[in-house]
Structures are given as structure tokens and as C-alpha cells.
Amino acid sequence: MPHIATTNPATGQVLKTYEAMSTEQLDGAIERTHLAYQQLRATTVDQRARWMNAAADLLDAERDEIARIMTTEMGKTYASAQAEVTKCATAARFYADQAPAFLADEPADSAAVKATRAFIRYQPIGVVLAVMPWNFPLWQVMRFAAPALMAGNTGLLKHASNVPQTALLLEDVFRRAGFPEGAFTTVLVGSDAVDRILSDPRVRAATLTGSEPAGRSIAQIAGRELKKTVLELGGSDPFVVMPSADVDRAAEVATTARCQNNGQSCIAAKRFIVHTDVFDAFAEKFAANMAALRVGDPMDADTDVGPLASERGRDEVHAQVRDAVDKGATVLCGGELPGGDGWFYPPTVVTDLTPQMRMWSEEVFGPVAGLFRVSSYEEAIEVANGTSFGLGSNAWTRDPDEQERFATDLDAGNVFVNGMTTSYPELPFGGVKNSGYGRELSALGMREFCNTKTVWVGEGVASAGAGAHAE
Numbered sequence: 001m002p003h004i005a006t007t008n009p010a011t012g013q014v015l016k017t018y019e020a021m022s023t024e025q026l027d028g029a030i031e032r033t034h035l036a037y038q039q040l041r042a043t044t045v046d047q048r049a050r051w052m053n054a055a056a057d058l059l060d061a062e063r064d065e066i067a068r069i070m071t072t073e074m075g076k077t078y079a080s081a082q083a084e085v086t087k088c089a090t091a092a093r094f095y096a097d098q099a100p101a102f103l104a105d106e107p108a109d110s111a112a113v114k115a116t117r118a119f120i121r122y123q124p125i126g127v128v129l130a131v132m133p134w135n136f137p138l139w140q141v142m143r144f145a146a147p148a149l150m151a152g153n154t155g156l157l158k159h160a161s162n163v164p165q166t167a168l169l170l171e172d173v174f175r176r177a178g179f180p181e182g183a184f185t186t187v188l189v190g191s192d193a194v195d196r197i198l199s200d201p202r203v204r205a206a207t208l209t210g211s212e213p214a215g216r217s218i219a220q221i222a223g224r225e226l227k228k229t230v231l232e233l234g235g236s237d238p239f240v241v242m243p244s245a246d247v248d249r250a251a252e253v254a255t256t257a258r259c260q261n262n263g264q265s266c267i268a269a270k271r272f273i274v275h276t277d278v279f280d281a282f283a284e285k286f287a288a289n290m291a292a293l294r295v296g297d298p299m300d301a302d303t304d305v306g307p308l309a310s311e312r313g314r315d316e317v318h319a320q321v322r323d324a325v326d327k328g329a330t331v332l333c334g335g336e337l338p339g340g341d342g343w344f345y346p347p348t349v350v351t352d353l354t355p356q357m358r359m360w361s362e363e364v365f366g367p368v369a370g371l372f373r374v375s376s377y378e379e380a381i382e383v384a385n386g387t388s389f390g391l392g393s394n395a396w397t398r399d400p401d402e403q404e405r406f407a408t409d410l411d412a413g414n415v416f417v418n419g420m421t422t423s424y425p426e427l428p429f430g431g432v433k434n435s436g437y438g439r440e441l442s443a444l445g446m447r448e449f450c451n452t453k454t455v456w457v458g459e460g461v462a463s464a465g466a467g468a469h470a471e
């Protein structure tokens, strides 16, 4: 039986447990979501925008209570949980505003294809399964749900088993906002149910944010079933600092980039690759900033870093650090398991890493930074691109030529120059290599789950021109 429960990571206390759905209940949930699709696809984009704006208003109005639940379920600081709720409301409004333009018919060169009219029409495809992680328990779901529902698709959410309350409350928000019953449905099941769900003919596609093994497993099922997937998997983002960089600012942003969300973000900077000319200055400031972070109760406004989400996650992070230390790495700060309740881990900086150490190539999902010294641009690129991941990346340089080169040479889905990788509704988000494929957010994210339909109209039909339709 899957263990679906709210366990407070700050205390280790189990607060609420849930029974997994039976096969019959799951089938009923799929059917409701499928029937809701028949309804939603027949609504206008303006109607859906009204519901989406109402969902945004509910999120704003209930922000503090939602944030408290998120903090209790996965340990992020209360302030960052509040910011996450606000970001979700912003994304909902963004898609409510932009959907008419993103879904409008796109005229093509009709003369070139010997048509009276030729255009592209974006239409929904049906029920989309969303398998989502606990680290940004509201945002990861919303960045799928807002574009999907605005396109006229319906969503079936299989959330991580440690954030059931957040999963259920989002279903409730969409229902109260006015979306048809079943338009967004949470299923409380373990990952063993994913094969059954994705094999169901009523489910047309899947999106997953999660680990590389989870991505491989979904892709395998979807391949067998010939269903579209978007995968956003792990990352071990490089953060490169070159001699012309503002080192103080880079060290400050590096600290936030590594420890955001208690170090548990796929786009957290994880490998700090610093040119030898500024290495010592950067290392000193960065380690001092990391050591100064306050670790503690995530509900406390003075806390910078709360607990990791699970005991297993913390054990894994510590094992990666111990592996490096046992093989000769140097710890500049942190690295010791604290005593007491809760799954806390101190901000840690480790240097003198070698390819034999797990930290060299693996993603570290906690507030632990690997620090690398390089002596040229070419070496920085080689180390930065030297993992199987390619999600986000950061480069710090005031040299305009270098900025251009980094934008081209970093093998990643996102390059942020003199700033920290983050996601915006306006910009596409996703990775290359083992970080996954497909894009979320922006118009591209909405169209991933649309039927991009070519329409060609020959002679004998009154020409009305394309561009008016938005389903």
C-alpha cells in the first residue's frame, strides 16, 4: 500500500494519512475527468479565462493558509511558500490574459501552398496526466494546469505522496473557481498506478516533473502507448564565475541560488565553477555567506533554510558529502549531521572534488555546493557541460563577448547571465540531455498539449481569413 501522508519534516511527526484510491475509484476519477473534457472543450476561451482569474483570486485570498499547509507538508520556509502561492496566481492570470492570443488561428502563406486559405489551429487533446513532485508542490502543478485548462484540456494529478493536502486543495480551488466538475482531478494513488492511468485510452498525454528514473519509466509507458510526454527531470546546474564578474554579487546570488527551497530545486545552482583569478575571493565570500544562513523552524520568519523534505533525502545528501570527504575533498563549511528532531542539514561547501566522487556527476538535492577551480573559458565550459544533465545554467561575466559565448556554448535549456536561473510564465522552461524534453510555460508550454492542426482550404469556399478562432 503506498504511504500517502502529511509528515512534518521539521519534527518528523505524521500529521495526517490517506487511503490510496481503489481501482474502481481511480477509474471513476478518470471517467469524471474525461467527461469534463467533453464539457470544457466546448467552452469559449473567455469563459475559461473568467474561471482561471477566479482561481487566481482564490489563491491570493487564501495564500497564508495554503502556504502553511505547504510548509507543514514539505518544510519550505513559510515566506517562500507564500511567494510560491503568489507566483501561481500570477501564472494563472498570465494564461487567462494570453490564451486568446496563444490559441488564435495562425495564418500561413496560402499562395505558396495553392490554397484559398491555409492556417494553423490549436485545439485541446483531452485528459493529460500530471505526475508532479513535492518540492514546489503548488507551482509545479500550476505551471501545467493553467495552460492546459486554458487550452481546453483537463488534468489528472498524481502528486507526490507526501503532499496530499496541497494536491487536494488545488482541485478544490479549480472547482470553486467555476471549472466543470472533474476538469482538474487529484488522484491519491502510488506511482504503481501510473502505468494503468497512462495506458487508459481516455488519457491522451502525460507531463512529469521528477527524477530521471521516473522520467524513463513514464517515457517507456508513453512510448508503448504512443502518447505525448513532456519531461522535466533533474539538473546539476553550473554557476560559472569569470574574472570580470562582480564577485561580491556573484557570491551573494550563489548562496540564494544554492539554498533556495532548502536546496531542493531542480534549477538550484549546484556546481560552482570559478576562474582561478577570482577563486579565492569567491570561495571565501561564498562559504561565509553559506555559513551565516540560519537553519531552523520553517515557520519562523528569521529562518533561511528549513529541513529537507524527508529523512531519506537527507541521508542521501549526507552520503554524497561523506563519499567526497572520504575520497579527499575539503569541506569549507557545514558537512555535519545535526542532532535533534527534524531533517535539517547545514549549508555546506565542498571543494577539491574529483571525477571519482559522487558529487562530481550526481545531482545533490540539498543545500550543498560543489566548488570547482578552472583556469580558462574553455575549461569552464568543459566542466559546466561535463554532466549528463542540461537544465539550467548561470554565467557571471561583464565581458559582452563572453556573455554571447556562454549563451551559445552552455549545453542547457536555460542560460542566465549575471543572474540566477528561475522560471517566468513569459519564458519557456525545460531541459536537454537527461534533464528531459519539451517545454513548459510561455506559448510553447501551452501548445505542447494542443493538436497543432493544419487547415488547408481550396477553391470554391468563401474566404473568411484566419485569425478569429480561439476555441
Ligand SMILES: O=CCCCC(=O)O
Pocket: 135, 136, 139, 264, 265, 266, 267, 422, 423
Ligand atoms: O525542481 C524544479 C524547480 C522549478 C522551480 C521554478 O520553476 O522556479
